[in-house]
Amino acid sequence: MALELISSSKSFGGFQKIFKHSSKETGCSMTFAAYIPPQVAAAADGDTSKKFPVLYWLSGLTCTEKNFIEKSGFQRFAAEAGIVVIGPDTSPRGCNIEGEEDAYDFGTGAGFYVDATEEKWKKNYRMYSYVTKELPVVVAANFPVDPSRQSIFGHSAGGHGALICFLKNPGQYRSVSAFAPISNPSVAPWGIKAFTGYLGSNQDAWKQYDATHLIGQYTGEKVEILIDQGGADDNKANQLLPQNFEEAAKIAGHPLRYRDQEGYDHGYYFVASFIGDHFKHHAKFLA
Amino acid sequence: MALELISSSKSFGGFQKIFKHSSKETGCSMTFAAYIPPQVAAAADGDTSKKFPVLYWLSGLTCTEKNFIEKSGFQRFAAEAGIVVIGPDTSPRGCNIEGEEDAYDFGTGAGFYVDATEEKWKKNYRMYSYVTKELPVVVAANFPVDPSRQSIFGHSAGGHGALICFLKNPGQYRSVSAFAPISNPSVAPWGIKAFTGYLGSNQDAWKQYDATHLIGQYTGEKVEILIDQGGADDNKANQLLPQNFEEAAKIAGHPLRYRDQEGYDHGYYFVASFIGDHFKHHAKFLA
Numbered sequence: 312m313a314l315e316l317i318s319s320s321k322s323f324g325g326f327q328k329i330f331k332h333s334s335k336e337t338g339c340s341m342t343f344a345a346y347i348p349p350q351v352a353a354a355a356d357g358d359t360s361k362k363f364p365v366l367y368w369l370s371g372l373t374c375t376e377k378n379f380i381e382k383s384g385f386q387r388f389a390a391e392a393g394i395v396v397i398g399p400d401t402s403p404r405g406c407n408i409e410g411e412e413d414a415y416d417f418g419t420g421a422g423f424y425v426d427a428t429e430e431k432w433k434k435n436y437r438m439y440s441y442v443t444k445e446l447p448v449v450v451a452a453n454f455p456v457d458p459s460r461q462s463i464f465g466h467s468a469g470g471h472g473a474l475i476c477f478l479k480n481p482g483q484y485r486s487v488s489a490f491a492p493i494s495n496p497s498v499a500p501w502g503i504k505a506f507t508g509y510l511g512s513n514q515d516a517w518k519q520y521d522a523t524h525l526i527g528q529y530t531g532e533k534v535e536i537l538i539d540q541g542g543a544d545d546n547k548a549n550q551l552l553p554q555n556f557e558e559a560a561k562i563a564g565h566p567l568r569y570r571d572q573e574g575y576d577h578g579y580y581f582v583a584s585f586i587g588d589h590f591k592h593h594a595k596f597l598a
Numbered sequence: 599m600a601l602e603l604i605s606s607s608k609s610f611g612g613f614q615k616i617f618k619h620s621s622k623e624t625g626c627s628m629t630f631a632a633y634i635p636p637q638v639a640a641a642a643d644g645d646t647s648k649k650f651p652v653l654y655w656l657s658g659l660t661c662t663e664k665n666f667i668e669k670s671g672f673q674r675f676a677a678e679a680g681i682v683v684i685g686p687d688t689s690p691r692g693c694n695i696e697g698e699e700d701a702y703d704f705g706t707g708a709g710f711y712v713d714a715t716e717e718k719w720k721k722n723y724r725m726y727s728y729v730t731k732e733l734p735v736v737v738a739a740n741f742p743v744d745p746s747r748q749s750i751f752g753h754s755a756g757g758h759g760a761l762i763c764f765l766k767n768p769g770q771y772r773s774v775s776a777f778a779p780i781s782n783p784s785v786a787p788w789g790i791k792a793f794t795g796y797l798g799s800n801q802d803a804w805k806q807y808d809a810t811h812l813i814g815q816y817t818g819e820k821v822e823i824l825i826d827q828g829g830a831d832d833n834k835a836n837q838l839l840p841q842n843f844e845e846a847a848k849i850a851g852h853p854l855r856y857r858d859q860e861g862y863d864h865g866y867y868f869v870a871s872f873i874g875d876h877f878k879h880h881a882k883f884l885a
Contacts, residue, residue, distance in 0.1 A: 320867040
């Protein structure tokens, strides 16, 4: 579990770092970003037993670990709240799987946070287990975080990832939120392509990774989910289908704060505009 | 002066836009970013004669108009203050000048905000006149700005640009600030290379574009200059030389608020950490 430091820059009194490590789940070297808020250094001067809450960010298609840390401006809020923020890359890279580089929405940069079962992908494309099992262990071993206080959020395919990681693991995450998540991938083109490729054609297997299906089966504490969706997002009606998730949450009696943000598109200007609200949401549960 | 809209995204209630236009000064097509704060749309519903202050941002080496708008998070503060923010590209592009693409610190992406006099560059590399003369006219013709309320700031080579534009044009800009500016380019490797290339070997010509020289000649109102410099910036001692500018300001009796920000490097995490303070600085003068 040795980490290699790739870069470190002071940001809002803390440090935005990028690390690389050898992953057992994906069978390759993975990078992740870690924001260490100023409170960590301050605590290290005195009480070394102090542990901090940790918030996982999952990015969307085509992203690496860099998009969120460079474009969302989240560090301002992580620094204020004293939260460690971890953002993994979105897929294995350089595994020499035929076709891994062929599309923006499948393979490299598009792990979709599932554990692949199809022969060609199943050795490396295990982003679900990487994010929910291996990465938290690596993080707890290397940073002063309190594993009982972790939450998760993400954007687009990463919003899908955040919702399924939360819904499939009652108790592991205290809260969840998403920006423009792929809410019902089993019936949307991006999701159908990814799930067919990674999981095969049996659609029952797809349901295990579909938030709109999973929310009806969720057995944990019904903490309110926050979702922001850009009203001018070109992908909304075709790929993201927030209304399907909203409907399923209603049927399941799961509290959902769904906000349609008029005029906003799918990009990081949208994320940056509301990232502060998402920190407020999680800080309530992580306190 | 027709503008072509390249992109528009809602951001903090306003719109981050990018435009392209044909420039007379540079003899090519130039792009610039324009943030239109929410107050503009709100005013347009009622009093169409309302004019807004405008703040020009100049970026550094290798940048286009995108780095600042994607990475600094400035829109939050421009939206709060109701300031239009304009950020031009850093050089002409695609002029087919031999060698224009050969280096990161000269030619494309490195206009250095001077008007070239050397034969090879003088037709296109007129970023000083573009920024101080042509662009303000284009902006005033296309956006509801008040030309009597404009200020300027920038980063690195763009910090150099902001300082010289302010110091060479008393009364044109109400205030100036800079992040890690190239403060004394005549005696620093980046500046010597650029000035030799654009202006030739006569060092008297260089002084006209050197803030450390210009501040002693400045005849305008002595408004306080704000400079933030990262203490862990690798370029500080060799390329940026803030201490030379500090010394010259002292001799000139020009008020300077110079802040050495411990531990920060030269990148956008540093800019993002203090961009709010720079908006506060300019808002005082633009009110």
